Amino acid sequence: MSTRLHAVAYPGGQQPAGPKYRSIVAVDLEGSTTRTNPVKGELRRVLYDLLERSLEAVPITANHLEPLTDRGDGALVLIRPHDDVPKTVLLDRLIPLLTALLDEHNSAAPDPALRMRLRAVVHAGEVHEDSRGFYGEAIDVAIRLLDSTAVKTALRQTMSPLALVVSEEIYFGIVAHGYVDSGRYRPLVRVRVTNKQHRGWIRIPDPCAPPALPASQQGYRSTRLLRSA
Numbered sequence: 001m002s003t004r005l006h007a008v009a010y011p012g013g014q015q016p017a018g019p020k021y022r023s024i025v026a027v028d029l030e031g032s033t034t035r036t037n038p039v040k041g042e043l044r045r046v047l048y049d050l051l052e053r054s055l056e057a058v059p060i061t062a063n064h065l066e067p068l069t070d071r072g073d074g075a076l077v078l079i080r081p082h083d084d085v086p087k088t089v090l091l092d093r094l095i096p097l098l099t100a101l102l103d104e105h106n107s108a109a110p111d112p113a114l115r116m117r118l119r120a121v122v123h124a125g126e127v128h129e130d131s132r133g134f135y136g137e138a139i140d141v142a143i144r145l146l147d148s149t150a151v152k153t154a155l156r157q158t159m160s161p162l163a164l165v166v167s168e169e170i171y172f173g174i175v176a177h178g179y180v181d182s183g184r185y186r187p188l189v190r191v192r193v194t195n196k197q198h199r200g201w202i203r204i205p206d207p208c209a210p211p212a213l214p215a216s217q218q219g220y221r222s223t224r225l226l227r228s229a
Contacts, residue, residue, distance in 0.1 A: 019126035023079040024142045030117040032073035039113050054098040090122050091180045095164055100207035102161035121146040123167040144191040145200040154202045165200040
């Protein structure tokens with residue numbers, strides 16, 4: 001039997017609005033299910049603080065961003081197309097900055113339970129938006145790569161506080177052309193979404209020296225709306 005959908009009946013005859021192209025970044029906390037609720041709450045606070053500091057330092061500000069989507073023990077960041085935020089900035093600046101800030105936080109954390117390590121994914125594609133937020137196959141692919149066993153294993157096997165996976169779109173469009181250093185990306189991830197196999201390439205980023213930032217950040221955070229996944 002064919003699984004092809006020949007027609008879909010939409011309420012009121014209204015089809016969803018057309019898709020929007022977005023760069024997709026998502027992060028997820030390692031070992032969150034082993035933490036107590038108070039510790040989880042503090043780690044969530046730290047995670048958003050470090051993520052927002054990294055975004056602001058690049059800078060990727062309010063006019064570049066959709067509202068951040070909360071994932072409980074992680075976050076989803078959708079970045080609107082802008083010439084001043086090419087994907088090379090995500091790979092060469094944002095992720096290394098976040099890695100450095102994680103390293104800095106872990107070195108200063110008074111309690112080992114408050115140290116944190118993250119998995120991160122960079123992808124891009126078409127997404128849809130409704131009153132509850134964003135959805136679509138591109139987001140499904142990013143999250144499936146992020147949650148893959150191979151990425152979790154890569155993080156466990158490194159001393160770094162962050163392991164990065166990039167999608168085929170990012171690898172073949174950016175990395176393989178040499179726009180960023182391609183030497184340390186390893187093709188270790190295979191996942192399936194809508195009956196199609198997707199590959200991911202893993203890298204353990206080198207931390208980039210974090211810039212001096214004021215303790216109280218300004219910019220998009222004052223107006224950021226946080227969506228729940």
